[in-house]
Amino acid sequence: AQTVTQSQPEMSVQEAETVTLSCTYDTSESDYYLFWYKQPPSRQMILVIRQEAYKQQNATENRFSVNFQKAAKSFSLKISDSQLGDAAMYFCAYRSEETSGSRLTFGEGTQLTVNP
Amino acid sequence: DTEVTQTPKHLVMGMTNKKSLKCEQHMGHRAMYWYKQKAKKPPELMFVYSYEKLSINESVPSRFSPECPNSSLLNLHLHALQPEDSALYLCASSQRPGTSGGAPYEQYFGPGTRLTVT
Numbered sequence: 001a002q003t004v005t006q007s008q009p010e011m012s013v014q015e016a017e018t019v020t021l022s023c024t025y026d027t028s029e030s031d032y033y034l035f036w037y038k039q040p041p042s043r044q045m046i047l048v049i050r051q052e053a054y055k056q057q058n059a060t061e062n063r064f065s066v067n068f069q070k071a072a073k074s075f076s077l078k079i080s081d082s083q084l085g086d087a088a089m090y091f092c093a094y095r096s097e098e099t100s101g102s103r104l105t106f107g108e109g110t111q112l113t114v115n116p
Numbered sequence: 117d118t119e120v121t122q123t124p125k126h127l128v129m130g131m132t133n134k135k136s137l138k139c140e141q142h143m144g145h146r147a148m149y150w151y152k153q154k155a156k157k158p159p160e161l162m163f164v165y166s167y168e169k170l171s172i173n174e175s176v177p178s179r180f181s182p183e184c185p186n187s188s189l190l191n192l193h194l195h196a197l198q199p200e201d202s203a204l205y206l207c208a209s210s211q212r213p214g215t216s217g218g219a220p221y222e223q224y225f226g227p228g229t230r231l232t233v234t
Binding site for chain 2: 091108
């Protein structure tokens with residue numbers, strides 16, 4: 001079974017600075033996808049960024065980028081120029097197309113605080 | 117419109133009550149999901165409906181009964197719940213199950229129903 005580990009239960013960053021959230025995963029599969037989801041205090045979960053395992057190029061979405069290290073099974077999220085609205089719980093998630101269909105396996109989450 | 121709506125926002129029920137949670141989307145999505153989320157924890161998948169048919173049941177107790185009356189609507193019927201079932205129940209939908217062109221269909225989440233069982 002696949003597992004996703006987020007080793008930082010809480011992180012904080014000053015507004016306008018950069019922060020990196022860590023995620024590692026364990027799988028024996030070669031065809032999978034990785035995601036970062038954001039869940040603000042209002043509760044609605046939204047997709048921040050996704051990475052296809054077969055793509056070597058790291059995904060970027062505006063101020064959000066990932067560092068995908070397939071051999072190391074690492075998938076960290078970098079938030080640049082942090083804003084107050086970035087404060088949320090961030091979940092790393094894994095999805096396999098080989099065995100688990102549409103299932104998302106989530107990490108335990110990292111609570112990000114942005115200080116003004 | 118990328119909105120998934122859920123009603124009610126909050127629900128308090130006794131252990132002998134019967135209640136239902138409702139989820140609706142008008143994006144033409146053909147896959148819908150129920151998740152359970154405890155405070156400060158990740159969502160846990162409960163059920164997946166694909167083209168209005170139940171495709172995944174993650175060994176959920178029978179006191180939770182899902183129903184997909186049509187492609188836009190997903191219900192979760194609750195009966196004889198336990199206090200430990202208190203949680204945030206999230207609904208999600210995606211255009212299709214699986215992938216297309218090498219990319220997975222994105223899951224769009226609703227705001228959830230906060231359930232308290234007394």
